[in-house]
Amino acid sequence: MADSSTLVSETGRSLLADSSVLESKMIETSKENVFRATVLDVEEEMPQIETRVVLVQEAGKREELQKALEEIKMPYIKTDTIEELGDFDSPEFETIFVVSDFQAPIFSNLCKADCRVIGPPVVLHCAQKGEPLPFSCRPLYCASMLNLVLCFTGFRKKDELVKLVTLVHHMGGIIRRDFSSKVTHLVANSTHGDKFRIAVSLGIPIVKAEWIYKAWEKRNEIDFCAADDDFRNQFKVPPFQDCMLSFLGFSDDEKANMEEMTEMQGGHYLPVGDERCTHLVVEESTVKDLPFEPLKKLYVVKQEWFWGSIQMDARAGESMYLFEKSESPDFKKSVSLLSLSTPNSNRKRRRLKETLAQLTRETDLSPFPPRKRPSAEHSLSIGSLLDISNTPESSTANGETPKSCARPSKNSTPLPLKQSARWQVAKELYQTESNYVDILTTIIQLFQVPLEKEGQLGGPILAQEEIKTIFGSIPDILDVHTKIKEDLEDLMINWTESKSIGDIILKYSKDLLKTYPPFVNFFEMSKETITRCEKQKPRFHAFLKINQAKPECGRQSLAELLIRPVQRLPSVALLLNDIKKHTAEENPDKITLERAIESLKEVMTHINEDKRKTEAQRQFFDVVYEVDGCPANLLSSHRSLVQRLETVALGDDICDRGEQVTLFLFNDCLEIARKRHKVIGAFKSPHGHTRPPASLKHVVLMPLSQIKKVLDIRETEDCQKAFALVVRPPTELNNKLLSFQMTTEDPCKEDWLKMLCRHVANTICKADAENLIYVADPDSVEVNTKDMDSTLSRASRAIKKTSKKVTRAFSFSKTPKRALRRALMSHSATEGRSPSCSESYIGSRLTSTSSLAGVHSPSLVSLPSIFEKRSHTLSRSTTHLV
Secondary structure, three states, rough: OOOOOEEEEEOOEEHHHHEEHHHHHHHHHHHHOHHHHHHHHHHHHHOOOEEEEEEEEEHHHOOHHHHHOOOOOOOOEEEEHHHHHHOOOOOOEEEEEOOOOOOOHHHHHHHHHOHHHHOOOHHHHHEEEHOOOOOOOEEEOOOOOOEEEEEEEEEOHHHHHHHHHHHHHOOOOEEEOOOOOOEEEEEEEOOOHHHHHHHHHHHHOEEEEEHHHHHHHOOOOOOOOOOHHHHHHHHHHOOOOOOOOEEEOOOOHHHHHHHHHHHOOOEEOOOOOOOOOOOOEEEEOOOOOOOOOOOHHHHHHHHHHHHHEEEEEEOHHHHHEEOOOOOOOOOOOOOHHHOOOOHHHHHHHHHHHHEEEHHHHHOOOOOOEEEEOOOOOEEOOHHHHHOOOOOOHHHHHHHOOOOOOOOEOOOOOOOOOOOOHHHHHHHHHHHHHHHHHHHHHHHHHHHHHHHHOOOOOOOOOOOOOHHHHHHHHHHHHHHHHHHHHHHHHHHHHOOOOOOOOOOHHHOHHHHHHHHHHHHHHOHHHHHHHHHHHHOOOOOHHHHHHHHOOOOOOOOOOOHHHHHHHHHHHHHEEEEEHHHHHHHOOOOHHHHHHHHHHHHHHHHHHHOOOOOOOHHHHHHHHHHHHHEOOOOOOHHHOOOOEEEEEEEEOOOOOOOOOOEEEEEEEOEEEEEEEEOOOOOOEEOOOOOEEOOOOEEEEEEEEEEHHHEEEEEEEEOOOOOOEEEEEEOOOOOOOEEEEEEEEOOOOOOHHHHHHHHHHHHHHHHHEEEEEEHEEEEEEEHHHHHOOOOOOOOHHHHHHHHHHHHHHHHHHHOOOOHHHHHHHHHHHHHHHHHOOOOOOHHHHHHHHHOOOHHHHHOOOOOOOOOOOHHHHHOOOOOOOOOHHO
């Protein structure tokens, strides 16, 4: 069956022409130079052939056809039968028949006689465009598939295929048996086969046969085009057509989402292990081995295949995404390898210190500045200089080159053995800036650039307006901070205490003021656009899922990454304050730092003037009112309360063991407060409104950057719902272990630890938040909760607390005269003297402590007789001593 092709007329108009005619004209053209004179003579002798149009049956009754032919100056006649013409096959005329019904018997007769037949839409189309009637070797009803090249795959019934090919020809389309680069559409009845795979790789639209049938139904619409995206997309072959999917290793929410997406994309889902399944989608990060032996016909693929198929709007090749069994799973090394089980307490403390040092070394930020090549064998690396646990003594003991004998590498800077606090904070500023630049680069390279790329498989994922709304001025922000990072790097390489850090910030303050407000002010709109597009556009949802699983993102969503610019400037301001705090008064950078901090405040004020949220402020004030002694600098426009957690202290570092402790997790710091033992009274405002008294006592406000590791302590019979924090302030060389036991069910420990690590990672500008969590055995860090819930332990802790209160009340170092006067007055009352009213009151308060006579306390040793003589007059609670 001959194909149709396109021929350009003398006037430049695109017309349909028979391929054989086109070939003959090409041959004639090639011979033009040889037979030019002969051809001209033949043309002069050839008679002129007149073209006429015959309106057959119903076509002759349509006035719009007659008017259209008059507009293109084409003569026409009307007839009901072919026999009426008599000379329809005369060589003197080129006759074109216009037939309204291509199913009528007269149409079949014209086709058998090899007559030129067109439909009414062709006439109307040419009149509308001002073009002459096209020449076609096949019957042409309309031009809705003009210039489209189609290929078929997966059709087994010959009758159905012949019918589809005929309809395509009637609409002006071209058919190719073999798939080539000229094919514009693949009509698929199956998602298998080479043609389907090639079409997917080339981004060729793949449609169902229904597309052709529906286009034929619209054949009488003059301006209709079957290649229109809105029309064609209704009949695209969905990615999971003919697929039965199962999902293994996903959470319930993820599984429900993927099952819903499967049905939206033309597939079906079945339970894991069902023999009818064609694909088993595996979460490779959680599944190390399959629970059954898969059948040969079952594709076991990674989740990237699932989301990749949705993103490119076609089923991806399974061979690139096959799941391979892990022969040697790489599990995280447990702290149990460092178990402290020796009976010697000194050795246990030493090994505990080594354990904390090991944990800290694993979480230290990447060394700086980046080395272009490894240093010499005996040179001291930058990493060892930054590792504060690498003291000269430990290096020598381990057989390493002492620092005093080491030669610095080319890219390293000789530093003092004991770095100053100013250097420590400056190091943290550089490292967080480097991490921040990496994250901005990830946002652009992993998300923005692919979305803006032209020629995407399946067409653009997002419109340009949506991309601009989401990313805003991120590239401009990256340019500024890349320059800041480079300047800080040069400063750290050539470090001296007189180097000015404030000058770097002041140098780029105008650029920060220019680039940040456009992004921060429209950040909420950016998040809303992401949420809306993710719901409405499955390909964008799949695109986000694919990138979120990549290590560069650390399993963070795009919205979570985009919040970093909102948090960065306040974080820089806090670090500059710390640097200023550790800068000597005579250092010229002291004044420069103050100016730099003020410039950042101006930028943040300009950004946040319309962004303050009433609800966030209310939460802050609730915390301030509830925590007695809460630092005033907790209140900040950039800070938000994330989670509150009730715990019990398991160590003695910041609170007594067994004391109730409340943790307030903010986006950049952790407020630790203990429960007050006695609420003295309520605060009464000048307006007469009474505020509830503070029930908590401030202990410490800890920046999240000081948390170097989060320990998930394994659940045992002696240890339940416990976790610990490895903390190291920037000005200290020793690590601290803060351990707690959760006392509430909500949130669960796993969710709390993930949430905490996520915000720690945000603060230090790291993407791999999960690497901050370390699994530890209770014995390795000397933590247990066995005695936390017993009645006896609660009583002993209460006695211990009360003992401390009494110790403070009778401490002669604090108020010797007052305490001695009370003791003497109480003693005289026991010997029979009638006390006065005030003395009676004092005595009654002293009698309440007699039950503590058996408690050993340094402040009570000198007063045993007083408590023994008054032990029978207990009348008040020990809390009156507060």
